[in-house]
Amino acid sequence: MDGSPKPERELAVALVAWRGPSELTGEPVFVAVGNLDRSSQVSKLGDVVQVTFMPDVPERPHVVARHRETRSVCGDCAFAPHMEGGCYVLLFRGPQAFHTTAFGRDPTPLEILGRVARRGVPIRFGMWGDPAAVPVSAYAFLLAWAKATGAGWLGYTHQWRTRPHLRAHLMASVDSPAERTEAKALGWRTYRSRWPWEPVEQGEFVCPASFEGRHRSTCAKCLQCSGTEGRGVKDPTIIRHDGKSLHEMVRVSEDPEDTRAEAARDYLARRK
Numbered sequence: 001m002d003g004s005p006k007p008e009r010e011l012a013v014a015l016v017a018w019r020g021p022s023e024l025t026g027e028p029v030f031v032a033v034g035n036l037d038r039s040s041q042v043s044k045l046g047d048v049v050q051v052t053f054m055p056d057v058p059e060r061p062h063v064v065a066r067h068r069e070t071r072s073v074c075g076d077c078a079f080a081p082h083m084e085g086g087c088y089v090l091l092f093r094g095p096q097a098f099h100t101t102a103f104g105r106d107p108t109p110l111e112i113l114g115r116v117a118r119r120g121v122p123i124r125f126g127m128w129g130d131p132a133a134v135p136v137s138a139y140a141f142l143l144a145w146a147k148a149t150g151a152g153w154l155g156y157t158h159q160w161r162t163r164p165h166l167r168a169h170l171m172a173s174v175d176s177p178a179e180r181t182e183a184k185a186l187g188w189r190t191y192r193s194r195w196p197w198e199p200v201e202q203g204e205f206v207c208p209a210s211f212e213g214r215h216r217s218t219c220a221k222c223l224q225c226s227g228t229e230g231r232g233v234k235d236p237t238i239i240r241h242d243g244k245s246l247h248e249m250v251r252v253s254e255d256p257e258d259t260r261a262e263a264a265r266d267y268l269a270r271r272k
């Protein structure tokens with residue numbers, strides 16, 4: 001690790017909150033917190049502080065993903081590179097910027113807390129990586145601040161089958177109605193990605209920051225994705241935005257009666 005000071009300009013991007021073994025694989029991971037001085041550039045989110053869970057290796061995130069070595073922070077998420085693939089996170093953007101400035105630094109939770117307090121905006125756990133990759137104590141100071149001040153937070157986990165203690169502050173990321181039923185039985189609120197032909201189920205609502213929700217809101221304003229102790233009661237759902245899968249479905253379907261391919265074609269045409 002390089003302990004030499006980095007330029008002040010870089011300090012604006014991300015700092016390290018915690019470093020230790022992954023709760024998922026035991027491999028080294030770290031928690032980076034960014035957008036400490038400026039707004040997130042992602043319009044769906046609005047202005048939030050971003051928390052990222054990254055492999056603690058010198059290689060940049062997109063290089064690590066290329067080698068399918070993200071299990072330490074992605075676990076068994078279906079969209080991870082070692083699973084089906086199709087993750088929508090652009091690793092060469094935010095995660096790479098966070099890694100570039102945070103990798104190799106010592107944890108500075110007090111400095112992070114001071115800067116988060118000055119920002120006064122909600123916290124999003126999981127710009128990349130699953131919060132279940134680390135113990136809750138790694139980021140509990142941020143969660144406590146978000147609760148105490150009312151600033152709010154957002155967070156998701158794919159590890160809902162094995163981490164029931166996280167349901168108080170995270171949403172169960174589910175990818176099918178059957179998974180949602182299973183997660184509900186375990187007491188979770190869910191965030192379901194669905195195909196364009198799948199209906200919104202009872203107890204669900206369309207994410208208002210989505211294309212199909214007509215971008216009526218941002219996460220920073222909505223704050224519904226905050227587990228059973230957060231602001232929401234019902235469960236949001238969003239059409240899968242890994243357009244690659246939909247394009248592939250349209251490409252391989254030769255059956256004009258294939259209603260799923262037709263729904264995918266229609267959705268992609270509307271999104272243009």
Ligand code: SF4
Pocket residue numbers: 154206207208209210217218219220222223224225236
């Ligand atoms: S439901 Fe609200 S908080 Fe959740 S992703 Fe959509 S806009 Fe963001």
